[in-house]
Amino acid sequence: MPRPDPSPVPTARPAPRSPVHLPLLLAALAFLAALIVTYMVAGNAQRTAAAELAGNFNFRARDMAASIDRRMDVYEEVLMATSGFLRGSVEIDRGAFAEYYDLLRLNEHFPGIEALGIAAIVPPGRVDAHVAAMRAEGFRDYAIKPPGPRPVITSITRIEPFSGRNLRAFGYDMFSEPVRRAAMEQARDTGHAAATGKVVLVQEGGNGGQPGFLMYMPVYEAGLVHDSLDARRAAIVGWVYAPFRMNDLMRGLGGEHADDLLVEIYDGLAPTADALLYRSSRGAPGRKPLLSYQTTVDSAGRTWTVVIHSMPRFEASLERRTTVAIALTGVGLGMLLALVVWLLASERRRALQLAQGMTVELRASRDRIDAERERVRLILQTAYDAFIAIAPDGRITDWNLQACKLFGWREDEAVGHDVLDLLVPASERAAWRDCLAQFAQRGTCAMLTGPTETTALTRDGHAIPVEVAMTPLPTKHGYGVTAFVRDIRPRKETAERERQRQQGLEDARAALLRSQKLEAVGKLTGGVAHDFNNILHIISANVQLMLRSDDNGRKRLLNILDAVERGKKLAAQLLAFARRQPLHPSVVNLAQLIERMDTLLHRAAGDSVAIRLTMPPDLWNVLVDPNQLENVLLNLVINARDAMEGGGNVTIALANVTIDPADQLAYPGIRPGEFVTIAVSDAGSGMPPDVIERAFEPFFTTKPEGKGTGLGLSMAHGFVKQSGGHIRLASREGEGTTVTIYLPRALQDTPDPAFVPVPH
Incomplete structure (x- = not known):
């Protein structure tokens, strides 16, 4: 039986497929979108870092300019103080001017000042007399440079420190040089300090060197008014000036x-x-x-x-790491996003899983960005200074925690309000409104060239002193402002306490000095009264005995005369201590004077004491009263003899000494110059520190009663000071004592022929 034909099986209809290039196109679009977002975020981070760097740069640049301005104001005040010190005259003793310069300590506190000097106007008819007078002061090579007649002639007559390069400027006529003359005329006509343009200082010696400039302050004659241009030109007698080398001036400023x-x-x-x-x-x-x-x-x-x-x-401090990290993260995320899109277009389930992972990554990235913003916000919130951000229209956009504490307004109360209505006193708002309007247009304002001190209102209406530093913040509507505001009340209170402390110290020093003066005067009065009372007792007793006696009283008269001589000697010693004794100075060679005193000194020292004399062959001459100097040396030898009770050696050493300004630490209290020293040393018991401090006081002595008056060293101190010299005492217990006398060198090369030593 035939088999029937099977029925045909229906075939499945294939699903529609996407074009091959569509997933790649979607992935490319996703990657491009990620790159665009990354570029925007990285650019914003870079701009933020650049704005912070620019703000820091502007703050430091304005601070540098303000530091230069403040330093020049301080130097102007130094010249103004020196002009006041001169009191309307440029004729000042070189020693007094050097002491004033040392008191200022310019080399330590004022870098850049090459010197401090005086430029005096020399009338054309008195040039020769001026040169002669300066040479008589000891400047034998002094001359006005450059030579030649001029309508106005000036000369640098005083300059400190008087050494090194500054010697080249001594005698220089700065008015003869056009740039310096312009500044000198400006100072003369305005009465204020004036600076020159760019010059090469005379101290550079014409060898180029670093650029410099000079600053002048006029000195008007005392007693003359100078309230008009003609009056100032008529009253001018000179200038106080200071030369500056720019490299030295700017050293350490940054x-x-x-x-x-x-x-x-x-x-x-x-x-x-x-x-x-x-x-x-x-x-x-x-x-x-x-x-x-x-x-x-x-x-x-x-x-x-x-x-x-x-x-x-x-x-190099520009923070680029955040930008690079954002860029790398964006590129990576873009690649992941492109992969997700590609997978989503090709396989929905895998794409969905990857999309979820991508979402997590994006959320983490956003959290990191939010954390960075929060970090910046926390930095501003915990800053020491108040931080305020202001939009171009004057409205507050940011307000940190310190601003809340300083002004009393909460952040939600301050943000959005006009900064002028909230913080600026009503009397100053118009000026600040104009300044902020200019700032919004150009990013600059004349009132804000650097950290600015001003006043601000708190919530309760109190005005407090603050320091404001502003930085422009560019926006599409103009320039906004980021401002750091610092409360300077503690600084001002500290400065006021320091001023009061210094004033208290000065008052205490003045009170101590008055007390010491009163104590010294009391001791002097008591000693004088005691000695003169003894003298008066002698005179009174002898007069009473003469009244009761019938003889001629010659012996009593001799006793009275002896008492009068003792009173005369006491008065002379007191005059020597007070530097009021009449002196008859002569040019003296100390070696010859001490050789002529040799017999007297040995007789005063006694047989148990040996006197040794040392001196250089080229000893300088001094200008001194020889008779008074002999008395001082005799007293010093007698004191040395008394200090060595069992005998010993007394050394008298003569020497030439030159003290430069740089040697002030080694010779405190002694002005620079050339001196001849006399050092009298013994090998006695020495002095403790408390005795050394009082050794030059009148009527102070450690000798037993009747062995000394206590006026020997005080008379020597007064005589040396009256002669223009100095005296120093050095001693240690058990090691002996050395008394050193510094006498100024005489300009004459040969002793005065009128001096004839008193025979002994």
Whole structure:
């Protein structure tokens, strides 16, 4: 039987298939979208880091310019104080001017000042007399430079320190040079300090050297008014001035981060090569800095242009790691997203799983970005200073925790309000409104050239002193402001307490000095009364005996005469201590004087004491009263003899000594100059410190009653000081005592022929 044909089996209809290129196209679009998002996020992070770097640069640049301005203001005050010290006269003793210079300690506290000097006006008809007078002071080579007649002649008559390069400027007529003359005329006509343009200082010796400038302060004659231009020109007698070397002036101004910035200072408003005064470093040739800042500062009426560029070391601090991390993360996520899309288009289940994993990664990435933003917010919230961000329209957009504490407004209360209405006193709002309007347009304002001290209102209406540092924040609607506000009340209170403390110390020193003076006067009065009372007792007793006796009383009269001589000697010693005794100075060779006193000194010392004399062959002469000096030496030898009760050696050493200004630490209290020293040394028991402190007091003695008056050393101290010299005492217990006398050198080379030593 035939098998029937099987029925045909229906075939399955194939599902429609996507084009082969569609998954790749979707993956490419997803990857491109991820790259676009990554670019936007990375660009925003880079701009944020660049804005922070620019804000830091602007703050430090403004602080550098403000530091230069403050330093020049301090130097202007130094010249103003020196002008007041002169009291309307340029005729000042060189020693007094040197002591004033040492008191200022300019080398320690005022870097850059090459010297402090006085330029005096010399009338044309008195040039020869002026030169002769200066040479008579000891400057034998003094002359006005450059020579020749001029309508106005000036000369540097005093300059400190008087050594080294400054000797080249001594006698120089600065009015003869146009740049210096312009500044001197400006100071004369305005009555204020004036600075010169760019010059090479005379101290450089014409060998180039670093650029510099000079600052002048006029000195008007005392008693003359100088309230008008004609009056000031008529009253001018000279100038106080200071030369500056720019490299020395700027030394240490940048602190430990000086290499971060390239600082250039130009004389005038145009930053040209000829006007360059200072450049902190050479930098790489042809390198274009990432950040630049330019401003002007006033230097005693002279405008300087300050240009500051960022250096590679500073630019390297730009945080690029976050941007790179975002870019790498975005690229990786884009590749994952493209893979997910490709898999989704080809296999839905796998794509769904990968999409879920991708979602987790994206969420983690978003969390990291949110964490970074939160970190920045926490930094601002915990900052020491109050942080305020202001939109171009003046509305507050950010307000940290320190701002809440400082001003009393919560963040939700402050954000959105006008900063001027909230924080600025009503009397200052108009000026600040104009400043912020300019800032919104150009990113700069004249009131905000650096950290600015001003006042701000708290919530309760109290005005407090603050310091504000602002940085522009570019937006599409103009420049916003990021401001750090610091409460400076503690700083001002500390400064006020320090001022009060210093005032208290000065009052205490003055009270102590008055007490010491009263104690010394009391001791002097008691000693004088005691000795004169003894003398009067002698005179009174002898007069009473003469009244009761019938003889001629010659012996009594001799006793009275002896008492009168003792009173005369006491009065002479008191005059010597008070530096009021009449002196008859002569040019004396000390070696010859002591050789003529040899017999007298040995007789006074006694047989048990040996006197040794040492002196150089080329000993200088001194100008001194020889008779009074003999009395001083005799007293010193007798004191040495009494200190060595069992005998010993007394050494008298003569020497030439030159004291430079740099030797002030080795010779405290002795003015620089040339001296001849007399050192009298013994090998006695020495003195303890408390006795040394009182050794020069009148009527103070450690000798037994009747062995001394206590006026020997005080008379020697007064005589040496009256002769223009100094006296020093050095002693240790058990090691002996040395008394050293410093007598100024006489300019004459030969002793006065009128001096004839008193025979002994």
